[in-house]
Amino acid sequence: MNIEKNSVVTLHYEMYDVNNELIDKTEEPIAYLHGGYDGIFPLMEEALQGKAVGDVVDITLSPDDAFGEQEPELVRVEPLDVFPTDVEVGMMFEADDPETGDVLVYRVTDIADGKAIVDGNHPLAGMRIRFKATVDGVRAATEEEVTHGHAHGEHGHHH
Structure with a gap:
């Protein structure tokens, strides 16, 4: 077939x-x-x-045609106190998109100076x-x- x-x-x-x-x-x-x-x-x-x-x-x-372009607005810097105490690079978190109401998955890409950088883009975007x-x-x-x-x-x- x-x-x-x-x-x-x-x-x-x-x-x-x-x-x-x-x-x-x-x-x-x-x-x-x-x-x-x-x-x-x-x-x-x-x-x-x-x-x-x-x-x-x-x-x-x-x-x-694959995972889309990188969207800079999906990269955010957040204070560490909004995360669990054991937050590490590579962890993923869900958050509501205030504009669309969709649930986005953010990946922690860096931690420094009491802040975490999170990225809602697909890792292959x-x-x-x-x-x-x-x-x-x-x-x-x-x-x-x-x-x-x-x-x-x-x-x-x-x-």
Whole structure:
């Protein structure tokens, strides 16, 4: 079966930075519902259209097509007394965005002089990313998966 709209695709991927250094890879395959359900980057989904088990797709995504550009307004300096006493670089915290009401995840990037710098950007924002994906499986989606907009079962979403 070839990948088409409303098929569940499982794949392995490797992700590389601009220097071709491996920054992430799957240990177990991931699954997504193909066909515009936002389960994978749109350009990657487009490249996978029509592919079959064993096919390999290798594409480079600009920041706009991957994790977005860096947004300077998402970097903030906060006094340490608003954090738990054991705050460390690398810790993550959720905070409400006062403008949108969305919950943002901030990462502590530095601590000095009684202050912490927190960054709400994705750690890979602003980077060109190369994805190399190998199709591991393709099957027709169930009606429930199409209704829910995501893959269920092994390597997919569990309710």
